[in-house]
Amino acid sequence: MIGQAFLDYLTQLGELCEEDRNAILKVDGERRAFRRHEDIAKSGTQPSFSVIVVTGFLQRYVSRRDGSRQIHAFYLPGDAPSLESVHLDCLDSSLSAAAHSEVFLIPIADLADLMRNRPRVQDLVWRSSLVQSAQYREWLTRNSRLTADGAMAHMFCEIYKRADAAGLVEGNSCEMPLTQEMVGDALGLTGVHVNRTLQHLRETGYVDHHRGRLFMHDFDRLANFADFDPAYLRLGNGRRSLN
Amino acid sequence: MIGQAFLDYLTQLGELCEEDRNAILKVDGERRAFRRHEDIAKSGTQPSFSVIVVTGFLQRYVSRRDGSRQIHAFYLPGDAPSLESVHLDCLDSSLSAAAHSEVFLIPIADLADLMRNRPRVQDLVWRSSLVQSAQYREWLTRNSRLTADGAMAHMFCEIYKRADAAGLVEGNSCEMPLTQEMVGDALGLTGVHVNRTLQHLRETGYVDHHRGRLFMHDFDRLANFADFDPAYLRLGNGRRSLN
DNA sequence: CGGACAGTTGAACTAGCTCAACCATAGTGG
DNA sequence: CCACTATGGTTGAGCTAGTTCAACTGTCCG
Numbered sequence: 001m002i003g004q005a006f007l008d009y010l011t012q013l014g015e016l017c018e019e020d021r022n023a024i025l026k027v028d029g030e031r032r033a034f035r036r037h038e039d040i041a042k043s044g045t046q047p048s049f050s051v052i053v054v055t056g057f058l059q060r061y062v063s064r065r066d067g068s069r070q071i072h073a074f075y076l077p078g079d080a081p082s083l084e085s086v087h088l089d090c091l092d093s094s095l096s097a098a099a100h101s102e103v104f105l106i107p108i109a110d111l112a113d114l115m116r117n118r119p120r121v122q123d124l125v126w127r128s129s130l131v132q133s134a135q136y137r138e139w140l141t142r143n144s145r146l147t148a149d150g151a152m153a154h155m156f157c158e159i160y161k162r163a164d165a166a167g168l169v170e171g172n173s174c175e176m177p178l179t180q181e182m183v184g185d186a187l188g189l190t191g192v193h194v195n196r197t198l199q200h201l202r203e204t205g206y207v208d209h210h211r212g213r214l215f216m217h218d219f220d221r222l223a224n225f226a227d228f229d230p231a232y233l234r235l236g237n238g239r240r241s242l243n
Numbered sequence: 244m245i246g247q248a249f250l251d252y253l254t255q256l257g258e259l260c261e262e263d264r265n266a267i268l269k270v271d272g273e274r275r276a277f278r279r280h281e282d283i284a285k286s287g288t289q290p291s292f293s294v295i296v297v298t299g300f301l302q303r304y305v306s307r308r309d310g311s312r313q314i315h316a317f318y319l320p321g322d323a324p325s326l327e328s329v330h331l332d333c334l335d336s337s338l339s340a341a342a343h344s345e346v347f348l349i350p351i352a353d354l355a356d357l358m359r360n361r362p363r364v365q366d367l368v369w370r371s372s373l374v375q376s377a378q379y380r381e382w383l384t385r386n387s388r389l390t391a392d393g394a395m396a397h398m399f400c401e402i403y404k405r406a407d408a409a410g411l412v413e414g415n416s417c418e419m420p421l422t423q424e425m426v427g428d429a430l431g432l433t434g435v436h437v438n439r440t441l442q443h444l445r446e447t448g449y450v451d452h453h454r455g456r457l458f459m460h461d462f463d464r465l466a467n468f469a470d471f472d473p474a475y476l477r478l479g480n481g482r483r484s485l486n
Numbered sequence: 487c488g489g490a491c492a493g494t495t496g497a498a499c500t501a502g503c504t505c506a507a508c509c510a511t512a513g514t515g516g
Numbered sequence: 517c518c519a520c521t522a523t524g525g526t527t528g529a530g531c532t533a534g535t536t537c538a539a540c541t542g543t544c545c546g
Contacts (some may be wrong), residue, residue, distance in 0.1 A: 062384060065470060070384040087370050092377055092475050119362070126369050127330050133372065134335055136379035141305060141313040144386040144431030148502070179524060188387030193502055195526060210525095227308060232335050391534070422492060436534055438494060453493095 002104045003027040005052050009080045012165075012235075013124045013131075020120050027114060029106040034097035043094040047085045049105040053077045056101020057177050061185065062093045071186040073135060074098065074159065074178075078166045084129045086112050099177035099212070134232045143188045146226070148197045151187045153226035156207050158233070160216050165235045169216075177212035245347045246270040248295050252323045255408075255478075256367045256374075263363050270357060272349040277340035286337040290328045292348040296320045299344020300420050304428065305336045314429040316378060317341065317402065317421075321409045327372045329355050342420035342455070377475045386431045389469070391440045394430045396469035399450050401476070403459050408478045412459075420455035 003025035010016060010024065029049065034040055034056075041047040043062060051058075058075040072093055075081045081095055086108055115122035135158075142154050163174035180198065181191040189197070202208050206222040208215040216222070223229075246268035253259060253267060272292065277283055277299075284290040286305060294301075301318040315336055318324045324338055329351055358365035378401075385397050406417035423441065424434040432440070445451050449465040451458040459465070466472075 062380075064384070064388060068388055070388055072380045072383060084373050084376070087366070087373055093380060116362075119359075122365070123330070126372075129369075129373060129376065130327050130330055133327070133376045133379060136376060136383060137305075137315050137336060140315060140379060140383045140386060141307070143383060145307060145311055145313055181524080190503055191524090192504080192526085195524095196502090199526085424492080433535060434492090435494085435536080438492095439534090442494090 002029050002031070002052070002106065005054070005078070005104055006080070006106070009052065009078060009128075010121065010124045013127050016120060016124070020118050023114060023118050024121065027106055027110060029104050029110070031102065031104055033100070033102045036097055036099055039094055039096045040103065041082060041085075041091055041095040043091050046090050047082060047108065049107050050080065050085060050111050051082050051095065052080045052104040052106070054102040054104060056103075057098040057175065058095060058101060058103070059098045059182070059186075060093050060095050069185045070188070071182065072139070073132070074186070076159075076162055076166055077168060080128065083111070083125045084132075086115070086125075098182060099175075131234045134234065138232045139186075148187070148189055148193060149200055150226050151189075152183070152194070152197050153201060153207070153222050154228050155183070155187060156201075156209070156214060156216070157219070157223050157226055157228040157230070160214060160219065161230050161233060161235065163214075165233075172217065173213050173215045175212065176209060176214035245272050245274070245295070245349065248297070248321070248347055249323070249349070252295060252321060252371075253364065253367045256370050259363060259367070263361050266357060266361050267364065270349055270353060272347050272353070274345065274347055276343070276345045279340055279342055282337050282339045283346065284325060284328075284334055284338040286334050289333050290325060290351065292350050293323065293328060293354050294325050294338065295323045295347040295349070297345040297347060299346075300341040300418065301338060301344060301346070302341045302425070302429075303336050303338050312428045313431070314425065315382070316375070317429070319402075319405055319409055319411060323371065326354070326368045327375075329358070329368075341425060374477045377477065381475045382429075391430070391432055391436060392443055393469050394432075395426070395437070395440050396444060396450070396465050397471050398426070398430060399444075399452070399457060399459070400462070400466050400469055400471040400473070403457060403462065404473045404476060404478065406457075408476075415460065416456050416458045418455065419452060419457040 006027050007016075007021060007024045016024070031054070040051060040058065053075050055077055058079075058081055059071050060073045060075070060081065061069050061071040063069050073081070085091065115125060138158075142151050146154060159176055160169070160174060163169050168174050180194040183189075184191045184194040187194070198209060204221075204225075206218040206225070208217070249270050250259075250264060250267045259267070274297070283294060283301065296318050298320055301322075301324055302314050303316045303318070303324065304312050304314040306312050316324070328334065358368060385394050389397060402419055403412070403417060406412050411417050423437040426432075427434045427437040430437070441452060447464075447468075449461040449468070451460070
């Protein structure tokens with residue numbers, strides 16, 4: 001169950017041989033539910049497990065002294081947000097449930113063993129953290145260069161594309177259980193301004209978001225409006241073939 | 244020469260055994276100079292070498308369709324900006340010389356061999372890309388949440404701290420050969436506004452920047468003003484001890 | 487001496503913020 | 517079943533940080 005989820009995640013990053021797959025399938029851990037706003041791993045602590053999202057929606061964020069928050073990333077079912085903690089002594093951001101979520105927890109030590117014994121697995125885990133890096137860069141340009149409606153459209157495009165790749169789109173909509181406040185925390189905007197900007201996007205007819213769902217009516221036009229190019233998500237599995 | 248530079252870089256990320264060190268010292272490559280604004284690796288291409296900065300100042304950036312630029316990172320002498328390209332088929336950002344710079348170029352294939360034969364080296368290279376990731380996150384919050392003077396102060400603190408750790412500070416100043424326009428490209432601000440903001444910071448007496456140098460008159464107060472905490476730079480070599 | 491480039495200044499403009507109120511919905515306890 | 521409360525969405529009005537555009541200055545370099 002847990003091994004399968006991990007295998008699915010790694011498979012979309014690159015090929016694996018029979019032995020690798022078998023070793024991955026043996027990975028086990030705990031299944032746990034987290035309530036909305038509950039922390040899964042706290043900033044400043046050293047996590048003892050790695051995470052795979054089963055259902056729900058996670059977020060990585062920091063809280064600033066003045067009370068403001070910055071969300072750095074969202075994680076959908078199937079994502080493995082904290083594989084890289086194998087290598088760091090403590091987190092500088094927190095991982096929490098943006099909505100009620102179920103996750104698999106894999107002991108870090110097991111993961112470290114697996115990566116030591118199966119170098120190919122380590123390669124793919126590394127690659128996943130490079131993809132995450134590219135997403136941070138994209139968020140940096142998005143929040144720094146785009147105007148509110150552009151940035152919001154860009155974020156909608158990203159979430160929709162990722163949900164689609166994970167098979168989570170039904171019809172033309174997907175889960176996006178975020179409040180307008182949380183959208184603001186990701187985009188660097190005020191809740192109030194998110195509200196007005198969303199109304200503006202609604203008027204175009206390209207997208208909508210209500211009751212925790214994202215409705216995509218015209219992806220192409222929205223993507224064009226937001227200058228969104230999905231290449232950075234590396235969903236097409238574009239990687240370097242070395243060996 | 245080149246091997247030594249690479250060894251120095253890796254050593255600040257973690258310990259290495261005798262054999263690792265010897266293998267690293269054997270690494271060789273080419274020394275090359277790049278003029279201001281010259282690209283070292285272009286977005287969209289697959290690089291065939293990795294880079295170590297010898298002198299000068301590099302930047303990673305993207306150019307947007309509307310002509311605006313976003314700088315994602317700066318690299319000082321001693322830094323190794325593009326080790327991670329071993330794992331990606333093409334770059335989604337460009338690396339260029341912000342000022343006249345000299346760099347070592349190491350063939351990617353050699354680097355891949357080294358990492359395959361010496362897993363500990365791979366660990367440290369991976370760790371370096373995780374530190375880079377943390378810097379992207381910090382830039383994201385900085386550009387999204389701080390006001391212009393705070394963001395600029397934060398950036399000055401980062402550059403000064405890193406220069407200091409690399410032994411590049413003389414007296415109370417270090418090289419920072421950027422135009423105000425380029426500072427704006429990093430912070431998401433207009434050149435004009437950078438100018439006015441810099442004047443404001445000058446008035447506090449904490450910092451100054453002119454003729455390509457950064458003068459730090461009161462780091463503590465500036466850091467406090469910018470809410471700057473150097474932990475994310477991991478200069479103190481804080482890492483997870485697994486093995 | 488002239489040209490290019492970086493820094494500086496001013497004035498008008500606008501995107502996004504702040505604050506404060508109000509509305510809609512869903513869950514809770516009586 | 518309904519009042520009560522909490523939470524999230526919506527609206528308005530005034531404000532401010534940062535932009536835009538255009539001019540001007542200083543400095544370096546050929």
